[in-house]
Amino acid sequence: MTEPRPKIVGFCCERHGMDAVVLAARSGKQFEVSVRLVQVPCTGRVDGMHILRSLEEGADAVFVLGCLEKNCYYDTGSIEGRKRVGYVKQMLSELGLEKERVEMFNAASSNSWVFPEIVAKMVEVVRKFGPVGGEKR
Amino acid sequence: MIVAKRKPLNEIAxxxxxxxxxTIIGCRSCVAIxxxxxxxxxxxxxxxxxxxNKRDGRKQQIEGTVVERQCEKEWVQEIEDEILDSDVTLSMAxxxxxxxxxxxxxKHLTFPGLNTGIFGVPEEQGVWSENCVGCGNCIIHTTGGICPIARCAKSMLNGPCGGSANRKCEVNLEVDCAWSAIYDRLKLQNRLDLIESVTPAKDWSASHSGGRRVIVREDAKLTQHQKKGKGVT
Structure with missing residues (x-):
């Protein structure tokens, strides 16, 4: 029996974040994980509620990918996104859960290497801690 | 408005x-703001x-709902079934x-999810500061609109204490001395003479020190006849 693949949810801004993902996808690289991407207008639109709901509904890890902070299409959106991620991390810590399950990343449209790096990092986190409610994968 | 802060999550859990x-019940009034x-x-x-719970393997049914104003019975009554259907209610008001x-x-258990803090005003996004303690006898018309009871650590009524230095409070050097602010405001209003007038010792019986306070407006109260007509008990 093959072991279940880590389930990762990524909230990507429709500007640089998604562009960087699309660029990486065009390279044809295959991932041994289930990554569900949610396109949002801006990472400033991502709320802690969305991140926690993803974990509640079965995601093992969640990442938010936005523009570079000094080059955000909406100026301060990715800064807002980082703050929201920080708040969720704090909530997870208070509950004794692994805050590493939630991360914020930034990329420029041309950074094709960022998405594979993010996936690798999040997979490592899931392999280390296992799914939220079960054995290690 | 009333400013509160969520209790640490481990404490709530x-x-x-x-x-x-x-059942977790929120409120759309002050605590939402x-x-x-x-x-x-x-x-x-x-x-x-x-x-x-998923992590700990605990089976617990958790539902969340929000009412317009949790301090008013009429709004709470709307979710009576949800409250009574649970073993415990966590109030997020x-x-x-x-x-x-x-x-x-x-008979139903109701626990607090928040620590109620202050009567505060938003200073900037995400920052609220205490400007009133509800002492029951407002005097800010004589202090340039700044409350020395709430904003002075010692609630001084006749000028700053000896610990005030460089316009800062000795209790916390990050905080401005209330009397320094009052002086500036009165000067701006051309009413500095007020700072020399002596305010007598405060009657604290109107504050919480006088016991639980109840405010009644007789003309707004319903008569027995009106209560009967509205089905109010």
Whole structure:
């Protein structure tokens, strides 16, 4: 029996974040994980509620990918996104859960290497801690 | 408005751990504005606790709902079924909301999810500061609109204490001395003469020191006949 693949949810801004993902996808690289991407207008639109709901509904890890902070299409959106991620991390810590399950990343449209790096990092986190409610994968 | 802060999540989780069915109730008034117990905060808390339960393998049913104003019985009554259907209710309103539910359903357990803090004003986004303590006898017309009871650590009524230095409070050097602010405001208003007038010792019986306070407006109260007509008991 093959072991279940880590389930990762990524909230990507429709500007640089998604562009960087699309660029990486065009390279044809295959991932041994289930990554569900949610396109949002801006990472400033991502709320802690969305991140926690993803974990509640079965995601093992969640990442938010936005523009570079000094080059955000909406100026301060990715800064807002980082703050929201920080708040969720704090909530997870208070509950004794692994805050590493939630991360914020930034990329420029041309950074094709960022998405594979993010996936690798999040997979490592899931392999280390296992799914939220079960054995290690 | 009333400003509150969510209790640490581990404290909340511990409080709720023995119960199977939990209803978390938020409030759309003050605590929603101060980002402590509105709809979003309730949803986040429900999710966070469910994740914690999933991790710990604990079976607990957690539901979240929000009322317009938890301190008013009429709004709470609308969710009576949800309250009574649970083993425990966690109020994400200020203590007034939690106590309203507790008074309405005395046999039912109602726990506080927030620590009620201050009567505060938003200084900037995410920052609220205390400007009133509800002492029951407002004097800010004589102090340039700045309350020395709330804003001075010692609630001085006749100028600053000896510890005030460089316009800062000795209790906390980050905080401006209230009397320094009052002096500036009175100067701006050309009413500096007020600073020399002596304010007599305050009658604290109108404050909380006089025991639990009840404010009544007789003309607004319903007569027995009106209560009967409205079905109010």
């Amino acid at each position: 511990e409080m709720l751990a023995p119960y199977k069915k939990v 101060c980002l402590a117990g509105g709809e979003k905060e309730v949803k986040m808390l429900v999710s966070a606790l469910k994740i914690k 200020c203590s007034l909301g939690a106590q309203t539910i507790g008074d309405m359903y005395p």
